[in-house]
Amino acid sequence: MTLTIMRRITFCAGHRLHRHEGKCQYFHGHNYVAEFYVSGEETDAVGRVIDFAVLKNRFKGWIDEHWDHGFLLSQEDENGIAAARLVQPSRVYLLPFNPTAENMARYLLERVCPPLLAGTGVRATKVVIWETPDACAEASVDGSSRMVACGPESCTISNNGS
Ligand SMILES: [Zn+2]
Numbered sequence: 001m002t003l004t005i006m007r008r009i010t011f012c013a014g015h016r017l018h019r020h021e022g023k024c025q026y027f028h029g030h031n032y033v034a035e036f037y038v039s040g041e042e043t044d045a046v047g048r049v050i051d052f053a054v055l056k057n058r059f060k061g062w063i064d065e066h067w068d069h070g071f072l073l074s075q076e077d078e079n080g081i082a083a084a085r086l087v088q089p090s091r092v093y094l095l096p097f098n099p100t101a102e103n104m105a106r107y108l109l110e111r112v113c114p115p116l117l118a119g120t121g122v123r124a125t126k127v128v129i130w131e132t133p134d135a136c137a138e139a140s141v142d143g144s145s146r147m148v149a150c151g152p153e154s155c156t157i158s159n160n161g162s
Contacts, residue, residue, distance in 0.1 A: 004039040004125060007055040011068040014084075015099040018077040027071075027080070030131050034063065034108065037126035037140075038117065050122045058116040072099035101129040101137035109139045 014029035036059050040049035070091035071084045077098075084092045097103045105127045113124035126140040 002039050002041060003043065003049050004037055005049060005052070005055075006035050006037045007052055007059060009034045009036065009056070009060050009063050011063050013067050013070055013072055015072040016077070016080055017098050017100060018074045018080065019098075027083075032067075032104075033128075033130035033136075034059070034105075035126075035128040035130070036108070036113065036124060037128075038122045039125040040122040042121065050120055054120070062112055062116060066093055072104070074098045101131040101135070102139070105129040105137050105139035109141070 010031065010033050012029060012031055014027060016027050017024040019025070036055060038050060038055060043049055070093050072093050072095060073080045073084060075081075075094040075096055081092060081094065084090055095103060095107060097107075108129075109124055109127040113127070117124060123141075126138060128136050128138045130136040
């Protein structure tokens with residue numbers, strides 16, 4: 001049996017989407033919500049796959065250090081990087097792709113979570129990034145990645161093709 005728990009981390013960050021054809025090409029920011037889903041097969045003597053406080057410390061610690069109140073940009077966005085670094089002090093975090101919600105979720109799942117969870121006996125199986133209360137993207141270990149537009153009652157799912 002697989003047991004999965006989730007820890008939610010909120011943060012603020014600026015970004016822009018390089019080569020976006022609409023208003024996302026401009027510098028702007030979001031109040032993001034990241035949901036980290038962690039799975040394991042075994043529970044400890046208390047009945048946990050891992051303590052929620054451990055997840056908070058590790059995930060929030062990484063987010064606070066690298067993304068919170070920072071500016072996320074594609075490493076190909078030379079003009080945006082130069083502009084953001086003009087501001088001193090500045091916190092600019094470069095990604096190997098555009099900082100869309102899909103790519104941020106993928107990056108957290110593939111690159112950030114494995115070292116953070118090393119030695120804990122659990123693994124990250126899904127990361128969801130909420131960019132607004134109405135739009136989120138999900139990356140999961142089965143390789144599916146999708147954009148979800150969620151209302152209070154129902155979700156419509158459209159595959160982004162990745
Ligand atoms: Zn945006």
